[in-house]
Amino acid sequence: MIKFSVSSFRFSVRSIRSLKKSWLGFVGPALAVILACSSPSEQEFSGPELIGRLGCLACHGLGGSAAAGGFYLDGIGSRLSRPALKESLTHPRRRRPGVKMPSYAYVRPGELEELVGYLERLK
Ligand code: HEC
Numbered sequence: 001m002i003k004f005s006v007s008s009f010r011f012s013v014r015s016i017r018s019l020k021k022s023w024l025g026f027v028g029p030a031l032a033v034i035l036a037c038s039s040p041s042e043q044e045f046s047g048p049e050l051i052g053r054l055g056c057l058a059c060h061g062l063g064g065s066a067a068a069g070g071f072y073l074d075g076i077g078s079r080l081s082r083p084a085l086k087e088s089l090t091h092p093r094r095r096r097p098g099v100k101m102p103s104y105a106y107v108r109p110g111e112l113e114e115l116v117g118y119l120e121r122l123k
Contacts, residue, residue: 045111047118054104054115062122069100077122086116 051057051073061067062074080088087094089112092101107115 045114047115047121050107050111050115050118054107059101073119073122075122077120080119082116082120085119086112089116 045053051062056062056073057065059067059069059071061072076085084095088096088101089107090103090105092099092103104112104115
């Protein structure tokens with residue numbers, strides 16, 4: 001009777017250990033994937049890439065591409081300050097009532113900073 005309970009105790013310890021191992025085996029890689037997705041590397045987005053992805057060139061001209069709306073982003077960095085650039089992206093109508101430009105307030109903070117920094121350097 002005693003022998004039986006000791007061996008069943010050993011069995012349960014062993015099974016807990018193997019459970020722990022498999023738990024780590026699953027959570028480890030899952031955590032690595034989550035970390036890789038949540039911390040984008042700098043290469044993931046850049047000013048020109050964001051300008052393209054967000055469709056700015058559908059209305060604006062830049063670096064030789066024609067401006068459909070007649071408004072060029074070339075040199076915008078010397079015309080507008082950083083706060084003004086940021087506001088014209090997140091709240092276009094606050095600066096220019098009735099302007100037909102969508103709000104980009106939804107853009108992720110890191111991407112918005114990169115985009116504003118890029119526009120600021122267009123001098
Ligand atoms: C649907 C068309 C459209 C899209 C898309 C668009 N814009 Fe605009 N944007 C405009 C118009 C129209 C103006 C006003 C131009 C004017 O009146 O001189 C403007 C103005 C601006 C201004 C100047 C605001 C000011 O107060 O002088 C900036 C900077 C700007 N856009 C950047 C961008 C960027 C960056 C993107 C992409 C993330 C973008 N726009 C997407 C239409 C658009």
